[in-house]
Amino acid sequence: MSTPQIIEADLTWTGESFEHGVQIAIEPDGCIGRVGRELRSAARKLPNRAVLPGMINAHSHAFQRGLRGHGERFSQRAGSFWSWRETMYELVQRMDADTFYRLSRQAFGEMLAAGVTTVGEFHYFHHDASCDGYGFDEIVLRAAADAGVRIVLLNAYYNRGGIDQPLAQGQLRFRCGSVDEYWQQMDRLGDIVDPPTQSLGVAAHSIRAVSIDDIVALDDEASRRDLVFHMHIEEQSKEIDDCVAAHGLRPMALIHDRLSINPRFTAVHCTQTAAADMQALLEAKGNVCICPLTEANLGDGIPDLRRILHSDGCICLGTDSNARICFTEEMRWLEYVQRLATRSRGVCVDESGGCARKLWRIATINGARALGIRAGRIEPGYAADLVALDLHAPTLAGWTEDTLLDAFIFGSGSEAIAATCVAGQWTEHRL
Amino acid sequence: MSTPQIIEADLTWTGESFEHGVQIAIEPDGCIGRVGRELRSAARKLPNRAVLPGMINAHSHAFQRGLRGHGERFSQRAGSFWSWRETMYELVQRMDADTFYRLSRQAFGEMLAAGVTTVGEFHYFHHDASCDGYGFDEIVLRAAADAGVRIVLLNAYYNRGGIDQPLAQGQLRFRCGSVDEYWQQMDRLGDIVDPPTQSLGVAAHSIRAVSIDDIVALDDEASRRDLVFHMHIEEQSKEIDDCVAAHGLRPMALIHDRLSINPRFTAVHCTQTAAADMQALLEAKGNVCICPLTEANLGDGIPDLRRILHSDGCICLGTDSNARICFTEEMRWLEYVQRLATRSRGVCVDESGGCARKLWRIATINGARALGIRAGRIEPGYAADLVALDLHAPTLAGWTEDTLLDAFIFGSGSEAIAATCVAGQWTEHRL
Numbered sequence: 001m002s003t004p005q006i007i008e009a010d011l012t013w014t015g016e017s018f019e020h021g022v023q024i025a026i027e028p029d030g031c032i033g034r035v036g037r038e039l040r041s042a043a044r045k046l047p048n049r050a051v052l053p054g055m056i057n058a059h060s061h062a063f064q065r066g067l068r069g070h071g072e073r074f075s076q077r078a079g080s081f082w083s084w085r086e087t088m089y090e091l092v093q094r095m096d097a098d099t100f101y102r103l104s105r106q107a108f109g110e111m112l113a114a115g116v117t118t119v120g121e122f123h124y125f126h127h128d129a130s131c132d133g134y135g136f137d138e139i140v141l142r143a144a145a146d147a148g149v150r151i152v153l154l155n156a157y158y159n160r161g162g163i164d165q166p167l168a169q170g171q172l173r174f175r176c177g178s179v180d181e182y183w184q185q186m187d188r189l190g191d192i193v194d195p196p197t198q199s200l201g202v203a204a205h206s207i208r209a210v211s212i213d214d215i216v217a218l219d220d221e222a223s224r225r226d227l228v229f230h231m232h233i234e235e236q237s238k239e240i241d242d243c244v245a246a247h248g249l250r251p252m253a254l255i256h257d258r259l260s261i262n263p264r265f266t267a268v269h270c271t272q273t274a275a276a277d278m279q280a281l282l283e284a285k286g287n288v289c290i291c292p293l294t295e296a297n298l299g300d301g302i303p304d305l306r307r308i309l310h311s312d313g314c315i316c317l318g319t320d321s322n323a324r325i326c327f328t329e330e331m332r333w334l335e336y337v338q339r340l341a342t343r344s345r346g347v348c349v350d351e352s353g354g355c356a357r358k359l360w361r362i363a364t365i366n367g368a369r370a371l372g373i374r375a376g377r378i379e380p381g382y383a384a385d386l387v388a389l390d391l392h393a394p395t396l397a398g399w400t401e402d403t404l405l406d407a408f409i410f411g412s413g414s415e416a417i418a419a420t421c422v423a424g425q426w427t428e429h430r431l
Numbered sequence: 432m433s434t435p436q437i438i439e440a441d442l443t444w445t446g447e448s449f450e451h452g453v454q455i456a457i458e459p460d461g462c463i464g465r466v467g468r469e470l471r472s473a474a475r476k477l478p479n480r481a482v483l484p485g486m487i488n489a490h491s492h493a494f495q496r497g498l499r500g501h502g503e504r505f506s507q508r509a510g511s512f513w514s515w516r517e518t519m520y521e522l523v524q525r526m527d528a529d530t531f532y533r534l535s536r537q538a539f540g541e542m543l544a545a546g547v548t549t550v551g552e553f554h555y556f557h558h559d560a561s562c563d564g565y566g567f568d569e570i571v572l573r574a575a576a577d578a579g580v581r582i583v584l585l586n587a588y589y590n591r592g593g594i595d596q597p598l599a600q601g602q603l604r605f606r607c608g609s610v611d612e613y614w615q616q617m618d619r620l621g622d623i624v625d626p627p628t629q630s631l632g633v634a635a636h637s638i639r640a641v642s643i644d645d646i647v648a649l650d651d652e653a654s655r656r657d658l659v660f661h662m663h664i665e666e667q668s669k670e671i672d673d674c675v676a677a678h679g680l681r682p683m684a685l686i687h688d689r690l691s692i693n694p695r696f697t698a699v700h701c702t703q704t705a706a707a708d709m710q711a712l713l714e715a716k717g718n719v720c721i722c723p724l725t726e727a728n729l730g731d732g733i734p735d736l737r738r739i740l741h742s743d744g745c746i747c748l749g750t751d752s753n754a755r756i757c758f759t760e761e762m763r764w765l766e767y768v769q770r771l772a773t774r775s776r777g778v779c780v781d782e783s784g785g786c787a788r789k790l791w792r793i794a795t796i797n798g799a800r801a802l803g804i805r806a807g808r809i810e811p812g813y814a815a816d817l818v819a820l821d822l823h824a825p826t827l828a829g830w831t832e833d834t835l836l837d838a839f840i841f842g843s844g845s846e847a848i849a850a851t852c853v854a855g856q857w858t859e860h861r862l
Contacts, residue, residue, distance in 0.1 A: 068829055069838030074777030075784040084776065106828055113825065248510055258673065296767035297841070299776045325826070336727035340768060345515065345730045346505030353506040359621065375774050395756070397537055407500030410728070411755050413844045 002028045005424065008043040009392060011050035012402060015377060016357075018050060018401045026384040030196045030423030035378055036187050048392050050404060052360075053376050053386040054117025054420055055327045056367025059230070059268050059289045059318025062140065063125055065107035066091050068323055080299045081236050089170035097128050101139045108147035110325040113429045114414040117385035117422045119149055120318070120371045122230060122268070124156035124174045124205050124398055126185075131172040134185050141189075141198060149197075150385060150422050152371040154230045155189060156203035157182050157210055157218055163246045174205070196423050200218065201372060206232040207251040217257050221266075228372040230266045230289070231255070235269035235300050252277035261286045266370045271301040278304065284309040287370040292333040294320035305338050305347060316366040331359040331409050352423045356406040383423060390418035433459045436855065439474040441822060442832060444482035446808060447788075449481060449832045456813040459856030461627045466809055476776035477792045479823050481835060483791075484807050485548025485816040485851055486758045487798025490661070490699050490720045490749025493571065495529055496523050496538035499754055512667050512729045520601035528559050532570050539578035541756040544860045545845040548816035548853045550580055551749070551802045553661060553699070555587035555605045555636050557616075562603040565616050572620075572629060577731055581816060581853050583802040585661045586620060587634035588613050588641055588649055594677045605636070610648045627854050632803060637663040638674050638682040647689050650696075659695045659803040661720070666700035666731050697801045699749065702732040709735065713742040718801040723764040725751035736769050736778060741800070747798040762790040762840050787837040814854060821831075821849035 004025040012022035023043045025033035069088035071079075109117055121144070126134045137155065144151035158174040161167045167175055176182045189200055202222035203303070204210040210218075222229045233251050234240055243251045252273050255261070261284035268289040270278065281288070295301070298321070308315055313406055317330050335355060338347035351359040368376035375383040389396065389408060393416035399407050408416060419428045435456040443453035453475045456464035502510075502518035542550055552575070557565045568586065575582035588814060589605040592598045598606055607613045620631055633653035635641040641773075647664070653660045665671055665681050674682045676799065683704050685694070693713035697718040700707065712719070719739055726732070729752070739746055748761050766786060767777035781789040799807035806814040820839060824847035830838045850859045 068842040069831075069834030069836075072777075072786045072837045072841060073784050074780050074786060079776035082805050103829075108826070112823055126795050234446075293767075296764070296771050297776070299770035299774050301774050324763070326844060329844075332755070333727070333764070336724075337768075337771060339730035340727050340733050343730050345510035345512075345728070346503075349505050353504050353611065355503045355505065394537070394541055398534075399496065400500075403500030405500075406503045410503060411499040413757060413760075413846070415844070415846055 004028065004033050006040050006043040007046055007051070009046040009049040009051040009388060011404070013050070013052040013334070013378065013405070018404055020337065022095060024051070024378060026424040030384055032378060032380055032382050032384045034380060046388060048390065049388040049418060050391055051378070051386050053364045053378055054387045054422065055115045055363045056118045056371065056376055057111055057116045057319050057327065058120045058266065058316040058367040058370045059291055059320050060107070060119050060121050060322060061320065062104040062107035062119070062121055062143070062322060063095065064088060065322045066103045080222065082238070084115070084298055092125065092170035092173055093220065095173070095309040097135060097139060100136055101143050104140050104288055105145035105147055107325065108144050108149045111319065112147055112149050112420050112427060113417065114325050115387040115417045115420060116327055117150055117387065117420055118152065118367070118371065118373065118375055119144065120152045120154050120201065120230070120367070122154045122156055122203050124158045124203070127173045127175065131175060133307065137185065137189055138192060141192060145194060145197070148422055148425060148427050150371060150375070150383065151197065152199050152201050153189065153193070154201040154203040154228070155186060156205050157214065158205040159214070160209055160211070162208050163242050173363070179214055180325045183221060184216070194423070201228040201230060203230040206239065207254065208239050210301065212254060212258055215349050219259050223264065228266065228370065230268060232267045233270055234272040238273055240272055247331040250274060256280050256428070263287065263314070263369065264372065266316070269295065269300060271295055271303050273303070275304065275307060278307055279311065282308060283350050287314045287316055287366070289316050289318050289370060290334055291318040291320035292330050292337060294335065295323050295324050297321065297336070302337055302341050306342070311347065314366050314369060315362050316370045326413050327363060328409050328413055331363055334362070335359060356409045359409055360405060384421060385423065386421040387417055388419040389416050435459065435464050437471050437474040438477055440477040440480040440482040440819060443747045444483040444809065444836070445771050447677040448745050449835055455482070455809060457855040461815055463809060463811055463815045464523050465811060467753055475820060479821065480682070480819040480849060482809070482817050482819050482820055484795045484809055485809055485818045485853065486546045486794045487549045487802065488542055488750050488758065489540070489551045489747040489798040489801045490722055490751050491550050491575070491753060492524065492751065493535040493538040493550070493753060495519060496753045497530070497534045498752065513669070515729055522599035523556065523604055526604070528566060528570060531556070535571050535574035536578055538753045538756065539575050539580045541753055542582050542750065542860060543578055543851050544819040544848065545756050545758050546579055546848045546851060547758055548851055549583065549798070549802065549804065549806055550575065551583045551585050551632065551661070551798070553585045553587055553634050554835065555589045555634070558604045558747050568616065568620055569623060569763060570742055572623060573609070576625060576628070579853055579856060579858050581814065583804060583807070584620065584624070585632040585634040586617060587636050588645065589636040589640070590645070591640055593639050594673050596642065596774070610645055610669070614652060616809070623728065627762050632659040632661060634661040637670065638685065639670050643678065643685060643689055650655060654695065659697065659801065661697045661699060664698040664701055665703040667829065668703055671703055681705060681708060683712065687711050694718065694745070694791050694800065695803065697747070700726065700731060702726055702734050704734070706735065706738060709738055712742040712743065713739060716745070718745045718747055718797070720747050720749050721765060722749040722751035723761050723768060724755050726844050727764065727768070728752065733772050737773070745797050745800060746793050747801045748794055754778065757844050758794060759840050759844055759855065762794055766790060767794070789810065789839045790840055791836060815852060816854065817852040818848055820847050823853070
């Protein structure tokens, strides 16, 4: 039986503050064992490093990394989410398996370098050009394993082009034939995943792409299997108008009407959500996933964060389109967009007024809750998923134990990240 | 007589596009000589590099780098610009000359690593604890020289604590006794600056800190000496209310009433400026400096960029408080904040609809105009101030000549910058 590795960085984040002299035992199974002082005198020292839990990216479409640098020209008319989607569909139509692997691998590698140790991959791109066989599902798992990142494959059901509209062109690559077929494929994926670092979740793409009856059926079975359930909700007003026309209710209201929301449920975006509908989601303890860089790039609008926070809502973060992968940028702009909208400072704060600490919880503990994994904390029994900051990074210069987290979140990017650890396996990013 | 160095990167930005095979002659005086193909067969190749003009940071307070990680806790009440200013004044009061040098040097070094080759340092922190002698003016010039960045010292006049209010505490460190004393110090600084990389500009801190008569006197003499003139204008509503109470006009309207605005004039922030006043500034060809990261951090509000762009206004960018120094982040969020506010994409675009190209002009050519320097273009007679991108940087992966600028601005941070060149002197940032 192998013994745990024991590490001791200059500073360790305990959940409330950085402390000296804390040793972390990483068990052979990839989980954290004991945490404390003087576990063993021969702990491996990590000099000039501060260790924190790795960050958790609760919403990604890795293949969209292929759009980086594309879709930013606007001849004649201003662009929109929908003109961007056309560019994305062009990428989809020319995608082969090799490219799909390469782009996914690239995105996951950049995430790890950005301190993201778990990605919730909202995966709806199932098929190669034959539009059959779900071959891309396995590729995305392999790309995550090769990049060394933990993945929760939020396998997404998609089976229509819009309310009462058939799938068209590129959308055929996303097709799930039926809910039964979806669960058959989930069973196959259950056999493939590598348990130490891979697990499954359920996603219904959106109210556009899935009928409400199918959404209910998916959520019922997800509940029976104790899997998390994610959905894009109310990112764009057109989706809301279409839903009201068909059902007489906005998407979030329709979901409340038909589903029993609970902490397993994550609504992604909610940039256009009505106050009462948001309140109902929060009272049911559903999660809200915000994707600041992507929502800004796509002009989605500004979510009502004050309301969510006032109700003690569980917000998490996602890199979504991966046009830019930098988790400190996601964190600070979650707060900054609110500062601009409210002309005040300190919207996202914890009970003691700490902004960085609140953002850090959002990026770690809350992400883990939305993905249904034991990660995001340096505590016994949690995944040994860590990020090590370089205390000599120029962007951190001037730090004290008391200001380091603030300097990292508000003043730094991925350049301050020296190494990451996923299930006990370290990757050095700069040396 | 020494000969020019001739360089040839894989790709060179010509102002409109990236091209292969372009050689740049850098003359011994630190300026660009000829630019073209086959200047000399023995050009020094820069493999895996794309060369562009260095970026121009038109508004900085370098010493505020000392606040990184501070001022982000909000006990009891929400914070504001004014509560932040209290934190800044605390930093000011404990600042000695060594710390002032160290913080300035740190900020300028980070700027260079972020591809900024010129900083417009809006410098109002003149004195050590004796509150006399202008000793810090020389320090800021020395810090820039030691960091290797070109500086336009926008030497700032500051002589009251608010309209009809005396200087208080920390503000005594900023004090200029009179306009005459200011120009005597400017003459001394004129003898000290190192002409190849240092020049002077004039600044009046704000309508709060300088009387309108002194502003007029400063601008008259700046005009006679052909120096640029910068001013903070309408960042916060309190300043506007105070000005209306004292003068019956808002700050920008008062400036128009008393000064003759022209392209030498740069108004910094304008987050609260009335439409008619902005229109008048633009018709007079004044510049507007926006500081996206700082204005977001301070909750200043969102400038009406569409109006400015519709009138072909000259927008430039500044890192201001230096809480975060990343010029691609400044560029993309200049655009993204507008996308969120207007729920559309492509606000900052050039005549052909290019967003990245427009942002790049803002970060280079427009900044040079606001600072009154011949820089920001790779053309004969311009400063040999360059940035070299690493074409193997992971954040750029997938680039083509056609998408490289977009991938850099929307998808990358300073990690893609391999080297910078200021007046012909190269600094490597990663190897």
